[in-house]
Structure formats: C-alpha cells, structure tokens
Amino acid sequence: MTETADRLENGDRIELKFPARGDLIVLARLVTSAISARAGFDIEELEDLRLAVGELCLLTLQGSDAQQGDLRLELSVLGDAIGVDCTLERAGMATAPAPDGDEVARLSEQILDALVDAHGREVHDGSVHAWLRKHRGGHAE
Amino acid sequence: MTEGREQDPGPPSDVVESDRPALDPVAREELITSNLGLAHQLARRFLHRGEPLDDLVQVASVALVKSVDRFDPERGVDFAAFATRTIIGELKRHFRDKGWAVRASRRVQELYLELGHATGTLVQQLGRNPTVAELAEATGASEEAVIEAIEAGQGYRAASIDASESEDDPMSARLGEHDSNYASVEDRALLGPALASLPEREQSILRMRFVEGLTQSEIAAAVGVSQMHVSRLLSSSLQKLRDGIGQAEAGRR
Numbered sequence: 001m002t003e004t005a006d007r008l009e010n011g012d013r014i015e016l017k018f019p020a021r022g023d024l025i026v027l028a029r030l031v032t033s034a035i036s037a038r039a040g041f042d043i044e045e046l047e048d049l050r051l052a053v054g055e056l057c058l059l060t061l062q063g064s065d066a067q068q069g070d071l072r073l074e075l076s077v078l079g080d081a082i083g084v085d086c087t088l089e090r091a092g093m094a095t096a097p098a099p100d101g102d103e104v105a106r107l108s109e110q111i112l113d114a115l116v117d118a119h120g121r122e123v124h125d126g127s128v129h130a131w132l133r134k135h136r137g138g139h140a141e
Numbered sequence: 142m143t144e145g146r147e148q149d150p151g152p153p154s155d156v157v158e159s160d161r162p163a164l165d166p167v168a169r170e171e172l173i174t175s176n177l178g179l180a181h182q183l184a185r186r187f188l189h190r191g192e193p194l195d196d197l198v199q200v201a202s203v204a205l206v207k208s209v210d211r212f213d214p215e216r217g218v219d220f221a222a223f224a225t226r227t228i229i230g231e232l233k234r235h236f237r238d239k240g241w242a243v244r245a246s247r248r249v250q251e252l253y254l255e256l257g258h259a260t261g262t263l264v265q266q267l268g269r270n271p272t273v274a275e276l277a278e279a280t281g282a283s284e285e286a287v288i289e290a291i292e293a294g295q296g297y298r299a300a301s302i303d304a305s306e307s308e309d310d311p312m313s314a315r316l317g318e319h320d321s322n323y324a325s326v327e328d329r330a331l332l333g334p335a336l337a338s339l340p341e342r343e344q345s346i347l348r349m350r351f352v353e354g355l356t357q358s359e360i361a362a363a364v365g366v367s368q369m370h371v372s373r374l375l376s377s378s379l380q381k382l383r384d385g386i387g388q389a390e391a392g393r394r
Contacts, residue, residue, distance in 0.1 A: 026285050110225035120145030
C-alpha cells in the first residue's frame with residue numbers, strides 16, 4: 001500500500017465508536033493499525049500500539065456491564081506521537097469500576113507500562129476514561 | 142479517581158544487576174513458579190505474529206527467570222510490574238532479533254496472495270463467495286489477520302489489476318497510466334467530485350468506456366462522432382480528472 005501511508009498529520013483526529021463488547025475490540029486494533037501506519041510509525045511500534053490499544057479497551061471495560069454502553073475511541077496525531085483516548089459512555093456499571101488491586105486491570109496497566117510512554121485512567125459519574133500516548137522513533141520496552 | 146503514569150526512561154532489561162544477596166533456591170523457585178501464569182499470559186499477547194505459542198512461552202519463561210535474578214526489592218518496585226516489563230521487553234527483542242518487521246510485511250503480502258487462491262477454491266466449493274471466517278479457517282490465519290491482509294492487499298491488487306483482464310485490452314490501458322491511483326475507496330472518493338465537474342457529455346463517454354465497457358468505436362457510433370474524436374475526448378477527460386484529483390489532494394494537505 002502506499003501512497004497513503006503517511007497521510008495523517010499533526011492534529012488529525014479519528015474517532016471510532018462501537019458497542020462496549022470485548023469481541024469488538026478487534027475493531028479498535030484494526031483502526032489503530034491503519035492510523036499508526038499513516039502517522040509514520042514503524043511496524044514494530046505499530047504492533048506495540050495495537051497491543052496497547054487492546055489493553056486500553058480492556059482496561060476501560062473492567063467492571064462495567066459489558067452489554068451496555070458504547071466504547072468511544074479517539075486517536076490523535078500529536079506531533080511525533082499518537083494519543084489514544086478510550087471512553088466508556090452511558091455504561092451500566094455492574095460493579096464499581098475496577099479497583100487498583102484488580103488483577104486483570106493491573107496486568108493491563110503493567111502491559112501498558114511496557115508498551116507506551118504514558119497512560120492513565122479516570123472514572124467519574126459512571127463514565128470510564130483511559131488514555132495513552134506513544135511516540136514514534138523510540139521503542140518503549 | 143485519576144491516575145497517570147509516565148514511563149521510566151530506561152528499558153527494564155537494562156537494569157543494572159543488584160548486589161543484593163541471591164534468593165535462597167527454594168524462595169527463587171517459588172517466585173518463578175508463582176509467576177509462570179503471568180509469563181504465559183504475556184506470551185499469548187504476542188500471538189498472531191507468526192511465532193508458535195510454545196516458543197513465545199519459552200522466551201517469556203526465560204525472561205521471568207531473568208527477572209527473578211535481577212529483581213531488587215529495595216528499589217521499591219512491585220515484582221509483577223518489574224517482571225512484566227522485562228518479559229515484554231524480551232518478547233519484543235525476540236521478534237526484533239528475528240527480523241520480524243521485514244517478515245511481517247512479507248507475511249501480509251503472502252497471506253493476501255494465499256487468500257486469492259483460497260477464495261477461488263472456496264467459491265467453487267461453496268457456490269458463493271466465502272466469508273472472512275471461512276477464509277481464516279482455510280488459510281489458518283486469524284480473522285483479524287485476514288481483514289488486515291485484505292486491507293493491505295488493496296495496494297497490491299492495484300499493481301496487478303491487469304491480471305484479470307484480457308491481454309489485448311487490459312484495464313490499465315482503458316484507465317490510462319494512473320489506473321492504480323483510482324483503485325481504492327479513498328481514491329474513488331476523490332474521483333467523484335472531479336468527475337462531477339466534467340461536462341455531461343464527457344461524463345457520459347467515460348461511463349460508457351469504463352463502466353459499461355464499450356470500445357471507442359462503439360462509443361463513437363452511439364454518440365455520433367468519429368472514433369478519433371472519442372479518443373481525444375477520453376484523453377482530455379482523463380487529464381482533467383487527474384488535475385482535479387491533484388488539486389483536491391493538494392487542498393487536503
């Protein structure tokens with residue numbers, strides 16, 4: 001492919017919204033691949049980001065009623081970085097959002113630690129928001 | 142609740158080995174055993190890159206042992222977090238050392254070609270076009286990989302578009318030298334406005350040539366002009382399209 005491979009530029013933003021179901025996280029990963037390629041990330045960075053976005057979605061879904069609400073993914077080109085914001089909207093929370101000690105959430109956070117430059121998670125008013133930033137040109141390990 | 146994490150600048154596997162006393166063998170063994178599940182889970186995260194799970198688990202397990210031997214509790218870092226970073230670092234290094242980036246690109250191309258063969262076979266078997274799930278099963282790839290290969294393959298298909306056309310009238314000859322530029326959905330999105338800006342007669346001639354597949358002589362007869370005139374109209378229309386698309390692309394940048 002590729003005259004289109006470097007079309008995304010600083011400030012470009014893409015949004016994806018889909019029902020908050022684990023089996024649809026594949027959509028987030030596919031979109032992430034396409035965007036990373038067009039933002040100039042090499043194939044290893046692209047794979048890292050794809051893996052990380054999967055974890056970000058999982059992290060956002062932790063503790064929610066998985067059959068309710070929408071997962072909104074916003075990917076932004078920020079200079080030589082990509083920022084991903086993942087928000088669980090209108091979720092019916094089955095339980096309290098995943099506490100820090102939750103094992104699954106903790107594993108996702110540890111994986112994000114290894115793959116991206118920065119990440120975080122916020123919860124308020126039943127809405128869960130997790131985010132990450134990853135620069136190209138320097139492999140986070 | 143708000144939390145954010147900025148990563149440490151140095152990779153975990155570069156952590157200087159501590160001078161702490163080595164764990165006694167039993168404690169070391171227990172620490173390794175209790176974290177084998179973590180190594181396995183992390184190895185699974187790297188599936189679908191062309192490496193067998195067993196190999197990945199082995200890499201992850203060796204990295205776990207390395208983590209145990211390097212871990213210094215006095216640094217105040219949680220062992221699981223430290224091990225996760227070390228294991229992921231080693232898994233990534235494993236792929237890097239094997240030249241994975243080059244192979245991955247080739248793998249996508251190969252899968253795309255494989256999909257072409259599998260599609261042909263399945264169409265004959267099923268009497269209809271196969272689904273992605275069926276293609277995934279036939280090729281042994283994941284559905285996600287199939288979708289990616291199809292998406293990536295748009296570029297390759299554009300390059301070989303003549304393959305499905307007759308030798309004396311290849312599609313590229315009909316479309317002109319820039320045929321591959323119009324092959325993708327994205328490019329057709331650009332083509333639409335440019336096409337609409339052409340005079341109605343030129344749009345009509347282009348449609349007869351490229352949509353209905355009429356020859357220049359047949360168009361000439363239908364429109365009531367000479368074949369040479371049709372040829373000139375097609376050339377100038379295509380040039381206008383290229384110019385229009387070029388302007389649209391320049392406007393987007």
